[in-house]
Amino acid sequence: MEAFFEGQSGNWGYESLKNFRQISPSVQKHLKLVYLTLCSALVASAAGVYLHILFNVGGIITTLACFVGIIFVMNTPPSENRKRLGYLMAASVLEGASIGPLFEVILDFDPRILVMGFVGTSLGFACFSGAAIVSKRREFLYLGGLLSAGFSILFWLRFASYIFGASASMFNVELYLGLLIFLGYIVFDTQEIIEKAHHGDLDYVKHALTLFTDFVAVLVRILIIMVKNSEKKRENKRKKRS
Template structure:
């Protein structure tokens, strides 16, 4: 927690040094890297559209489940094992992975629509704002300023994995579920910052694989979106229960 608080403190302290020029040139990011980032975010936008199509297909034919999750993982592994020069194939695999990811999240979104459809819109807008703000913070910060957080985030992700593994075997409490939910949200918000800076740094070093980089950011976006959606759904269910108790 101290690490993340120091992130916000350093971010607020650096705002006084921001100027119009620094915002305009993105902390002297080279034109090549800027063009690469445009490709990355364009591919990310297309992946989000493909994911929305996957959700729609689930709502129509109820295809989301364990099989689509496996297919999504298979598409990601296939993409990562495909050489960079096969660009069309890799873009197709990225869109397929996003579509199957959307279908996998479909059952959760279907539940949200049945309870309160406005939650879905609020969740997407909130996730997009959070993603945009933290990505901008990473771009406007000094190069490699937040890359040191990567080790801490990896350790936190390992802890989260083992907690989930233990709860699936021995059974988990409500408190543990809430901890996993909020701690996971905090981790993936941190990954947005670290992954953005890592993409910029790799692009400066000549790695311009926009398909792989957009996949990384799509994974971060999806992880944050799902957790925010579950949190909002949980709060909506609690409010509904309180209203029912008052009526009774």
């Protein structure tokens, strides 16, 4: 893996993209497990959304239960990966149920937004994660401090909106700033996972959970932005007709 990163000089051409064979076999295997587990978690989350649409189960309880499942994943030793995978899948289903109300609203508004939002998020995730993989080793790890600071700002903005009341401008700042932060986390977390794997940390369940959290955070914000933009277009059309 070290040879792979040292062989790159910031040139992300076709040769660098196809040159993954220079990553050590153990890291290659680890990345495959991480992304396979991530895909499984996304499927489980989709099942959670479907359960909410059928039985209206999503809400505060599923959100809290999701956090409990994440805590179980983080606190169960890696030697019990079967249990941890079960906890991860359960947390993913609960996460899907928790964001189910948003999906339900979008289905009533315009189902095409769900397809376009998921495809756009998947492409963006692949691009940002791929950029972290083909870049120089540790090149994006400096983003950790900046992203933590941005996340703190996001937290205090949300806290201020609870105290002083939310406004449209404040909501837009939180929405777009949050999207930018979590896109940055995709790059940072991917490179951190590779760096940890290089040093022997092959906990693919925890690493998949990290990327799953990033993916869902980006997806939710993209869907909200798309709904807002679509609603504005409809309003403009109505004004022109009237």
